[in-house]
Amino acid sequence: MFFGKPLFFFISIQKGRKPVMKYFDAHIHFFPDNLAEKALTRLSQVCGCPYYTGGTREDTVKKLTAWGCEGGMAYHIATNQKQQSSVNLFASQSQEGNIYCFGSVFPGAENALEELHRMKELGLHGVKLHPDYQEFLVKEEAAMAIYEEGEKLGLPMAFHTGRDPYSPQLVHCHPKSLGEIADCFPKLTIIAAHMGGMELPQEAAEYLAGKKNVYFDTAFASHFLNPQQLEELIRLHGPERVLFATDCPWSTVPAEKELLEATGLSAAEKEAIACRNAEELFEIQI
Ligand SMILES: [Zn+2]
DSSP, rough: OOHHHHHHHHHHHHHHOOOOOOOEEEEOOOEEEEEETHHHHHHHHTTOOSSSSSSHHHHHHHHHHHHHHOEEEEEEEOTTHHHHHHHHHHHHHOBBTTTTEEOOOOOTTTTTTHHHHHHHHHHHOEEOOOOOOTOOOTTOOHHHHHHHHHHHOOOEEOOOBBBBSTTTOSHHHHHHHHHHHHOOOTTTTTEEEETTTTHHHHHHHHHTOOTEEEEEEOOTGGGGGGGGHHHHHHHHGGGGGEEEOOTTTTSSSHHHHHHHTTSSHHHHHHHHIIIIHHHHHHOOOH
């Protein structure tokens, strides 16, 4: 009796309250402390974009928390053969709390396949490939060997897909090419970043949407899609295979969240995209 009343009130308040949707950012970037400022300045000049964190892990976590985001999947990129092992070591050391990481291999590196095994042993969650920065075309032979090994190891592969200001004349990962890779390696989980193609939503719809081994992420989408276009692409692909993401520091959680919330998707679909799909795919608890 003594506890009855307060408990009743507590339950009533809980029932009346709209549950707060959790957000997990499935595509973020940060750098080792001693390189962060230099990296951001250089990349910002290349892409002509402002940035919204100080580029370090610590500041990224601070910003994510302030934006009401539960955590993130950090993508790291080896831009040459020699960087592979240090990039992957940094990635593995950065995994703590709700920060998880993808490592990277450099296609064409003589030890790229061994490095994939090492990444698996280090507990990294997947492989990030940025064909523009790594200067390869996604259908190159050296890259094929990486997909094959990644498929065997069960390592998801995330691709920067579509246009990139670093290489404005040549799209290194076109949705059409990535679609062919998805068909060639049906057991490889592919994350086609930027909704299947930065600034190429029609091509993403035509060549990638609906493929069962492909996820799209919403990274940077607020810069090239409106809510209707985003919803259309999500419906075409399937909301169960879309991950909320920002591409932080190049965009922010509020900007990409606003875009997703402005779509006409149901609350359950939005929740799946905001965090549930990532939980299932990466086998993590958010
Ligand atoms: Zn990115």
